[in-house]
Amino acid sequence: MIVDVALPIPAAKTFSYTVPDRWKPFVEPFMRLKVPFHNRIHTGVVITVGQGDDPGLKEILEIIDFFPLVDETLAALCNWSSRYYVTPIGLVLKYALPPTLNVEPHVMLRAHDHETLHLNGLTLTKAVKLCGREALFRLRQRGSISLHDVFTGESFLPVSGTSTDDHTQQNRLFIGDVRSRLNHYLESISSAIDNQSNVLMLLPDHYAAGTYFKRALTERFGDRVLWYGSGTTARSRMETFHRARTQGGRVVLGNKSCVFLPMRGQSLVIIEREEEDEYRNEQGFKFNAGTLALKRAALGRIPVIVGSASPSLDTYRYAEYNGFQMVKNKWLLDPESREKITVAGLTSSAAFLEELVPVIKAGLIENQRIAVFTPRKDYGSSLMCHDCKKPLLCPDCQGVLGYEKEAGRLTCSLCGKSFSYEEECSHCGGTIIRFLRVGAEYVAEKLTDYFPDAAILKITGDSLKREMRRLKKSPAQSPLILVGTQSLSKLYEFHVQQLVLLGWEDLRKMGGYRSDEKMVQTLINLLDALTPEKILFFMERKHRMDMDLFMDMEGLYRQALGKRQEADFPPYRRAFLVEIDKKGKDRGDKTIKRIRDILHEEGLFENSESMPVLEKSMAQKWRLVLRGELEPLSRALLKVYGLPHVQIEADPPHI
C-alpha cells in the first residue's frame, strides 16, 4: 500500500510512502499522519491511497486522526483553493488543519467492555500516552471503546457538512444599509436554526463589526451564537469546533479561519461586507475568505447571503452570473442623500486646515460628533526633496513612501517595507524633505493644536482595537472629533452629525485597477456606519468630482464591469502577479528564462507575441503580470511556485 502525502512545504508536489501492515486497515484520504522527511518527522495529510509496493520508499510512522477532520466539501474546497490561489495543497491544508486545532485534549474515551474499563473517562491525549495510538485504533475498530467530546458529550464521529435541504433560503445578494442587513440576517438565521441546521457567518473583523453583530445576534439567539477564530481563548475555539461539528441550530461567526470549519447540517452561509480587505489573508496561504466562503457554499449546495452597502464588482458579477436573487434594499448615494452633501473646492491640498477649522469649531459649539476622513493613515506622503525636487521612493519597489512621525519611519505603501527616516535626499543630500499629501496622523496633530481641549480620537487600522474601548465610553451628547481612514467605516452604527472627507478623490490615484471601485465603497461604507446628517467634501479644485455620477447604482456597476471586460481584467479574467527577486548573481535572468520555459511547456503563450513581456524592471525585482483562464495558468504557475526568489500573488490589487 502506497500513500501520497501532502507536506506543509512550498513545493507543489506530494510525496509517496509505504504503509506498514499494522496501519493498513486505518488509512483514508485526508487523515493526518507522521512521516519521516529529510531526517525529521513531519505532519502530512494523505491525498491518495494506492495499491502496490516500492521498497525504495520510506514507511509512514503513525496515523494521527481516527478519521478525516475535513468532510468532502472541505476537501474539495482545499483542492480548489490550491489551484485558485496557486498554493501547494500542503500549505492550504496546514491552514485548514492548523496545529492549534487541539482536538485530542477535548475528546474522551468511553469503555465498552471489561478489558478497556481502565481507559474509561480518559482524554484521548492521556490514553495515547498510556497505551499508544495503534492500540487505540484497534480497540476502537472492534468496538471496545468509543470517543466523545467533552463539550457536548456526543459521539466524536466524522462530520458530514451536507446541506439540510432547506428550500426556504436561496442565494441572494442583499444591498442595503447596516440596519436592513442586520434585520435580513436575523430573519434568515432564525428560520435556518429553527430546523436545527447550522449557519456560518463571515464578518470583516473581531473588534468592531464582530462585536456589533455578536451582540445583536446574541440578544436574539443567546448561546447558540459562537465565535470561531483568533481573539478568543484556545479552549473556547475548540468548544466552537466541537459544537459546530456535532450540534445543530448554531450560528458560527468568524473572519477567516472559519471558512474551513467543519459543520454539521449546514443550511446557510452569510458574508457581511465581502469587499472588506480584512478578508484577505496575507501570510503563508494568501486567500480571500469571502471568495472561499462563496465557493464553499457552492460546493456544498448551501444557500448563501452576501450583504453589503457597496458590493465589489467581482461579487456583483458572480451573483448575477450565478442567478442570485438581487435585492436592492437601499443604495446609500440615492437622491435623498444628495441633499446632505456639500462639495467645497480647495485651491491646494495644503489649504485645507484653514477651511476645516471653522467647520470643526462650529460643530464643537453645537456638541456635535464629527468624523474627519482622510485616505492615508500616516503623517505625510509623496515625499520630495526641497532642493532637487526629486521624489523619495521605496528603494525596493519604487513605491510611494509614507512618513509615520510617531514611529519615526518611512513605510512603502506598495510593498509594506519600513525604513528609518533619515531626513536626507538620496540624490543630492538635501535635508529639507517636503510632503505633498497629508494623512490622519498629521490632521489629528494639527486639530489637537487648534482644539487642545476637544476629545480627538485617531481611528486607523492599527489603533481600532484600542480606540473602540474609549469610544464606547464616550457619551452621545458630548462633542467628539474622530480622525481616521477607511477604518472609520468599521464603527457600525456610531452616529455622527457631520462627516468631513479630506482628499477622498485621492483614492482614485492610489493605484490599481480597483481604485475607482474602492473609492465608491469607502464612501458608501462610511455613510453606512456613521449615518451622518451632513456630508462635507473638501476636494482639490482640479480633481473635483461630480457626485451625481454615483447616484445611479446599476449604471455605475454596469459601466465599471463593461470597462473591466473590455480591458480583459478580473472578474472576466484571472490575474496573477509574479515577482522575481534580483538577489541572485544573474539578477534573476535565469529564473525568468525558466519561467518562460515552464509557461511554454504548459502550452501557454505559444507564439512569442502573446508571451508575457516583463512588465516592469524595478530596483530589486522583476514584475510580471499574467492574465488568462484559471486552469492552464494555475497549473503552470504551481510549477513556477517552487523556484527560488519567486513570489506569486493571485488577484493582486496593485496592478
Added chain:
DNA sequence: AGCACGCCGACT
C-alpha cells in the same frame, strides 16, 4: 520550510 552541499573571502 529546513538542511546539506558547494564555491569564494579573511584568518591562525
Added chain:
DNA sequence: GTCGGCGTGCTC
C-alpha cells in the same frame, strides 16, 4: 593552508 559566508537544490 582552513573556517564560514550564503546561494542553490532536494526532500518520498
